[in-house]
Amino acid sequence: MSRAETSLQAAWLIHRRPFRNTSLTVDLFLPALGRVGAVVRGGRKDPLLAPFTPLWVELKPSGEMYSLRACEPRGNRLTLTGKALYCGFYLNELLTRLLHRDDPNPSVWPLYEQALSDLQTQTPFDITLRQFELAALEQIGYGIPLDQDIHGHGLAPQAFYQLNPEQGLAQTETGAGYAGADLLAIAQGDWHPAARKAALSLCRHLLAPHLGNRPLKSRELFREK
Structure with missing residues (x-):
């Protein structure tokens, strides 16, 4: 699949890092794209953007990374302790x-x-x-x-x-x-x-x-x- 704008896709967040004041850079794992990097503007406080939460995401190519345009849950967060x-x-x-x-x-x-x-x-x-x-x-x-x-x-x-x-x-x-x-x-x-x-x-x-x-x-x- 090319790095073209895509509709909602299943994903897992596997790593996150603070970016600027309120944003994040994240590593997402998707079945068709593999591991991709994305910037999430203002996403620092979004509770969905945590490991072990099954997600639907919409991505837009943005330079060497993606921009996360939308994010929805596709299930409950896993109860790992x-x-x-x-x-x-x-x-x-x-x-x-x-x-x-x-x-x-x-x-x-x-x-x-x-x-x-x-x-x-x-x-x-x-x-x-x-x-x-x-x-x-x-x-x-x-x-x-x-x-x-x-x-x-x-x-x-x-x-x-x-x-x-x-x-x-x-x-x-x-x-x-x-x-x-x-x-x-x-x-x-x-x-x-x-x-x-x-x-x-x-x-x-x-x-x-x-x-x-x-x-x-x-x-x-x-x-x-």
Whole structure:
């Protein structure tokens, strides 16, 4: 879709910053446009312009960004509290760091909405985050197969593998690295304790080349609690 004036579109606000006296600049995530930047004139006190509120927005191109012309709710704000809220901030920060502006990522949209929905259920938070991380990396072209090595051979449950984030998994003879059984469990969605521990380390290594040296602020929230 071109950067042309559009009618109301579904959106989530994933980041906001003060701009001048009463305005905001925001990062919005839309299914057809991906992550876009927009200026909201006089929007500092608008209660709708908060994370985790499903929105309808009308955008108008304005230089390198958009101007937010209209904003309406398309549902109630999600009731995320405690660790669920921190997880939501983490998802938003991942989107702002992983997605390039104005690069449509329609396949990531349902993954994000599913993750937000799962944060309101009894699904363990770490499983929700790992599922989102792995699926999002796959959809934006940074994923690796977790059931085969760099040569296309199926993983052996009893073997161990080292990770190269850009190439994939390579078997090691030292007994160090990720257990094949754990990697296969992750690939199959079998979230037993060892697989959950391995998935945390695996996802951090997969994400690291794409996040740069600047630490994620949302991770600091977890460390402080």
